[in-house]
Each structure stands twice: as C-alpha cells, then as structure tokens.
Amino acid sequence: MTDRAAIEGELMDVVRELYPICRSITGNGVRETLAILGRYLPLRLTEVPTGTQVLDWVVPREWNIRDAWIKRSDGQRIVDFHAHNLHVVNYSVPVSGRFRLEQLRPHLFSLPDQPDAIPYRTSYYADSWGFCLTDRQLRELPDDEYDVCIDSSLTEGSLTYAEALLPGDTTDEILISAHVCHPSLSDDNLSGLAVAALLARELGAESRRRYSVRILFAPGTIGAIAWLAKNRETAHRIKHGLTLTCLGDGLPFAFKKTFDGNTELDRVAALVLKESGQDHSLVNYFPYGYDERQYNSPGFRLPVGSLMRGQHGQFPEYHTSLDNLSFVSGKGLAESYDVLRAMIGTLQRNRRYVNLAPYGEPQLGKRGLYRAVGGTGLPGLQFAMLWVLAMSDGEHTLLDIAERAGLTFDAAHTAATLLLEHELLAHDKVDALNSVNTMEKASP
Secondary structure, three states, rough: OOHHHHHHHHHHHHHHHHHHOOOOOOOHHHHHHHHHHHOOOEEEEEEEEEOEEOEEEOOOOEEEEEEEEEEEOOOOEEEOOOOOHHHEEEEOOOOOOOOOOHHHHHHHHOOOOOOOOOEHHHHHHOOOEEEEEEEEHHHHOOEEEEEEEEEEEEEEOEEEEEEEEEEOOOOOEEEEEEOOOOOOOHHHHHHHHHHHHHHHHHHOOEEEOOOEEEEEEEOOOHHHHHHHHHHOOHHEEEEEEEOOOOOOOOOOOOOOOOOOOOOHHHHHHHHHHHHOOOOOEEEOOOOOOOOOOHHOOOOOOOOOEEEEEOOOOOOOOOEEEOOOOOOOOOHHHHHHHHHHHHHHHHHHHHOEEEEEEOOOOOHHHHHHHHHHHHOOOOOOOOHHHHHHHHHHHHEEEEEHHHHHOOOHHHHHHHHHHHHHHHHOOOEOOOHHHHHHHHHHOOOO
C-alpha cells in the first residue's frame, strides 16, 4: 500500500467510526467523539458547567438521548432514532404520548424540494421537540393515532471541548479549529475532525516548529465562545487560524478570508491553493457560517479564515441525510489534508531575512551555488536566489518575494536555505528577537 492510499484509507476510517455517534452541543456523544480523536493526539478536555456565563451566552443544560420513535396504532415504528439520528430534532425535550396526525404535524419536518432526504434540525435554546423525516414519507402518513416517544434528558451537566497544544519556538500560535457538535453528517463536521486529527499527529512528530500549533475541537458557536471566554487574556497569541469544514466532498476548494481580508494567512491561502492546481475560490468574510465569526468578532479580531470545499448551505446534501458516508471520499479528504498541511508549512517557514552581502550582487559561482542549483532539480532556482538576495532587507518575507517574483513558495524557501548555508543570508534580527521576547514575556 502506498503512503497516499494509506492516508486516504485512514482518513475515511476516522469518518466511518465517528459517523454513527449522535453528537450535539453537549452530552456523551461529544465525549465519545473526543475519546476517539484522542487516539491521534493528546487532548486535554475542559468541562464548562451548565449555567456558566461565557461572554454574552450561558452554557445550557446538557442533552443526552437514548431512543425515540413514532409508532402507528398497530405498533409498527415508522420513524426510528436508531435507524438515523437525524430523525430527532437535536435537543428535543422528553416526550411520551399519543397524538392524532393533525396534532403531530407541527412537530414534523421535511424538505419538499428534496423528497428523499431527512433534514437536520436543532432546538438548542428553546424547549421544544420534533421529528425529521423524508417528505415522501410525510406525505404518505395516514390519518391515524401515533404513539410518540423521545427518551431524552436535559440536566445540569456541562459543555465539553478539547484541545491540544504543540509547542513551538514561540508562544505565538496557529489555530486549527473544527466543530464537534453535528450528529451523522460526514462532510459538515466529520471531515474537518478527521483531517485536523491526522494532521496534528503528523505535526506533533516534527522535531521543531516556529509557531506553536493549537488544535481545538469544540461545539459550534457556544463551544468557541466558551473557549474564548476562558482564554480571553491569551487569545491574542493566535497569529493565524483556520476553521475546517466540508473537506471530504469533491467540490472545488473555497477559502473564506479573515475579517481584514489581506492578512498573511489570506495571502498564504491564495498562494497555496493556486500552487495546488485545484479548482478554488477566495470568498470575502461574512458574519455567519462557522466559528471564524467568533474569532473575528470586534473584541478579538483574530485572523482566522475558513478552509472548505462545499460551501455553507450551497450544496444539496448540506445538513441532510444525503451528507452520508458515500458523499465523502478518501481522495477528497487527502487533497484537503495536503492543502492544509501546505498552508501550515508555509506559515511556519515564512519569515524575513537579511542579505549579508548587500553591496552589489554576490558572486554565486565561487561559492559553488551554481553546482548546488544544478543538483536540486528545481528549475529557476538561480533566479530565485537572485530574487531572495534582492529583497532580503529585513522588511520583506519569503511570501512577499514569491508573490512579487512569481515563484513558488518552495522555490523561494529552497533558495533562502542555500543562501543561509553559504552565509550570504541571515535570519532577520527583529524576527529572531520577537521570538525570544515572546517566549520570555509569555505567562505560563
């Protein structure tokens, strides 16, 4: 088995294992999911008790569900939670009773324009209940009496999120954030969790990192808000961040920009997606979608973008039972894995340099650099070295150089590495001092 086939298979294995679990913004489904993800990276769990004020929100009661059904008068289950967990409106209060069809109808939800899909519906912050079913099934329900049961509980408990920190040379951080609250939805939820977990495992095996990397698995909206509330004083350490979602389908990539729209992360995302050769689009920031809107809120303004393929609400499988295991593929997940890895790697390597022979063009031949160029197999590396030397004034980064010269980032970085080895280049002193000062000033 090739390495490529192995990573495709492993990513799909994670999605398959997580798919049956009924998750929500609280509850044992979240904990079970985090326990599985914890096999790939060392996660630290935080439990935030019910009633805790987190910024402008309050942590709700914890929801768990054991069973739910609708039975006809002859006792046959026609809607069954164990057949598909989308059948129950997420966070439904407990119900037990007999209802005529006209009484039951206000609690039944379907998609008339997608007659064979079960919708995903929630009722997190209002006490209500309901069932979701296909529109074809709803239209065929006879006028009858139905026994209804939702065996759920809403209790004083907690909200659970998990994180891992991979330390770097500086406490400045790259954040990778994925929501962990959706039930059986493969693309919107599980694809981001799988890609983040396996990439974190790879990053954790690296001997050294410039930036620290934080991986956060939290329930959507309320989970990110709870994390921000508990990390209000240190959230500024996040210098670059990404939310991950919908990474397993075969649709073109999309990068939703940060609020600013022209941060280093925005430029790195544009360059990496261009170099990947994948169809893609760059989307301006808008204040709905996933947890990037919490990180970019005015009080924090953290430079967090969102990496996705299928976009929020813009494909027919979105938030329906059609977002199943057949909708995602190992190939799609692995392509997303590669793009994310390249983005993180570019951010880690992007820095400023100083030309140590700035008066005129240094002679490359006498230092053996022409021979070094010939041995790399990279076309245009001599050209790249000249650009790096020309722009290494302590002000420009490798990203600046790659963009201006029309180079790939790898070509610019390879050129800089060769020039460092031949003592024609040095790390910018300000860059180095910033790293040292950040480490010295950081609180534990």
